[in-house]
Amino acid sequence: MPTLPGVHLKDEIAKITHRLRELGLSRQVDRAVWDKIELARHAERPYTLDYIHHMFPGFIELAGDRCFADDAAIVGGLAAYMGRTIMVIGHQKGRDLAARTRRNFGMPRPEGYRKAQRLMLLANKFGIPVFTMIDTPGAYPGVAAEERGQAGAISATLLCMARLDVPIVAVIIGEGGSGGALALGLADRVLMLENSIYSVISPESCAAILWKDSGEAHLAAQTLKLTSSQVAELEVIDAVLPEPRGGAHRDHAGAAHIVKEALEDNLRQLEALHPQKRKQERFAKFRRMGIWRENGLTLF
């Protein structure tokens, strides 16, 4: 226990070991992780509407939550796709300053999540598969958003997705930031583009809390394990999608082509399953999420 002298020594050794790890070996790995984060947030990276432009000609956008407002940080609508109708829903960031402001930097408010729920239920009613694209720093932290039930809007969206009878495919296309991202991610298949990230907290906020210094974001990024390959290792996603040479920002059409093929692939597999069976598998998958120790064994 901490009052014993031996443990103080252990503490010191641990601290020095960590410092060494921080200074030496880990620097290169660190750089690679940070490069990914910069790519995931790249200003030229294709956003949801770019993918829609390349993948779904004839997309019809549907607006509003029928309660309060239309949140431009989440877009959604219907599209004809490979011989069927599909419901497309995704976070939307803005390309220029005006668009960024209008879309609130892709940070949804409760009405965004309620619009998503409305569109998902509409899809479910007519047997239309749901395709979501995830790309947000997180749900918007604001007083009015809280008053309108930000937490409840996110949890209700998760529950809505758990209950859908239709197939759901989600792709993390850029920033998968926290609960605001996960809200569109309770899917039968969760795919992740190579240079996207998926994290419980931004490295900057994590560093501010644990290191008391947001300047240590590089260290936080490394230990959070938020890159596509690291997330895949933790069995949180189903597949990593490779990006065009140099990253998706260099070739929007190429990136959209890759996403389109993966979507078609996964949809076909999911559509071959009985809805009941599909939902069972969805629940079984999320039931397995997590790693813990039990009776001396580490369980996935």
Next chain:
Amino acid sequence: MAQRVSVNISRRNGAPGDAESCPGCKQLLSAAELKESLNVCPNCGHHFRLGARERVAMLADSGTWEEIAAHLRSADPLEFFDLRPYSERIEEAEYDTGLGEAMIAGTCRIHKMDTVLVVMDFSFMGGSMGSVVGEKFWRAADTAIEYRFPLVAVCASGGARMQEGILSLLQMAKTTCAVDLMSQAPVPFVSILTHPTTGGVLASFATLADVIISEPGALLSFSGPRVIEQTIKESLPDDFGLAESNLSHGQIDMIVPRNQLKDRLVQVLGMLEGGVACALEPLWEEEAGRPGRGGPLAGALGRIKALANAPWRSLKG
């Protein structure tokens, strides 16, 4: 499996004899005084935090608590390190709280009503939700469905356990699925939100309950007040995110002071159980005289059996 409820947990802080100043009215309160009043200021009604074991002792009928999934422990799946390794923080939390994780789960009777109870403890790493909390919640929900007991979740959490990275985020999806299984059964699910309940816990099972009860003065918000202040660059109203503000904005059902919580909880559960009883043996089927259900007498008996768990009778007694 059965564990005795003990409130005499050794704590590094708050040794007996320590007096605490009430944040509500500044009055000095002795530890004994606070313990006597369920950690509520007798002067102004300020609700201090209550540990998970103390909460169980307060809600469960004496000697009825049997813990489930008590042996689950965090595995440090990311080998997470900040200024100190995660494994060390866990060890310290275990030592400080006498708990194995930020949530304990179990079955108990509340005013003679069989219930599955999960309770979070903020003093265990800020009540954060990692893999163990998610799995414990799932097993508690499973137990509730299997025995057809209602589930009560007493929440206190700063959000997801960032030391478990993306795995902790996914516990939101996992617990949501568990809630859906309970609603398919259906078994009643009531959440009790205590100070503070924020982040990933509030944005998953806590706000998916059939009835949401809060203690007075509890902070209930998805984003923390400091994060919001930094974003909007102005200071927040005094009542920001408090239970009272959430009630007036329609986000929760009711605010119940701690000393009335057990009675009110059992009334709510009883009402919901009464509904479950009717759903199991619908009146209209009996009237239609459907074959194979054993006639009106058996139907009535079934209802009585399902209602046996309804506690309003025991409240009167």
